[in-house]
Amino acid sequence: MPELPEAETIARGLAPSLRGRRVIDVDIVHDDLLPQGASLFRSRVLERVFTDVGRRGKNVVLHLDGAAEPDDPDAAAVVLVNLGMTGKLLPDPPDEGDGRSTHPAIVFHLDDGGRLVYDDVRRFGRVECLDGPTWRDRSDGLGWEPLDDGFGPDELAAALNGTRTPIRNALLDQSRVAGVGNIYASEALHRAGIHPRRRARTLERAELDRLHGAIREVLREAIDAGGTTIRDYRNAAGESGRYRSGLRVYDREGEPCVGCGAEVRRIVFTNRSAFLCTTCQPESKRKGDEA
DNA sequence: AGTGTATCCTGCAGGC
């Protein structure tokens, strides 16, 4: 569920509360979230100190010191957290009431008596502990950070790489651009006036320029609002995101388009909903497409 | 290469 703005909000909220704390024990409630297996994961994480929290695409990256070999920079490691649809990272959650962990999957016990809980209702998330070189390789397999200075319209065009796949699907492909999911794909395409089903290779230069600007704009606005909560998303403090009211089409089927007043429509392809205004985002003229 | 489908899982809203 969480996309780039939600992962960014979580990382920012988590960093101050996690830095400098050491893992003294790990409870593994659901080992199906650990592709490495419980014992390897535990052995890699035990006795290490969280040094910082970052983000890459939709992933929250918990940095660990190189406790075993302090002089080797490659000994530093990360806990890579892909939150799936319903993942949450909760530092020191209360036992009762709002913000408590309802579906704990992995519990890190920390040296000061506190905890970091990875909670995940549907358990589509993944948690891994990777050494530095492995993490760099993994990160290299992801596409552009859309908010990086180096990411311009030319880079977007190159990432799309002439594919015939619908532009909505191309935007969801994390190896092209990292961090865009179903909400912000719909939102960016609406702002750019491009139909979600347009084949990526048919986008003209002006459309690529608009799409590039729209992606960055909507992601920045969503970060400023602390992300979007449709139902499950909560930040590290257990709070909802405030960007839902900034959404122009996503989850607004039947409501008027803010641009033209026509009804927002929901279409489904590749098993996922896309929301659009068919007036502001006209379908291409012919079924097979030109170009 | 692209696309449709199924899968992993749980919960919730809506229809009857």
Next chain:
DNA sequence: TGCCTGCAGGATACAC
């Protein structure tokens, strides 16, 4: 109240 269906911010694997 309950039962059933469809749907959900993701990612992958498969057959055509």
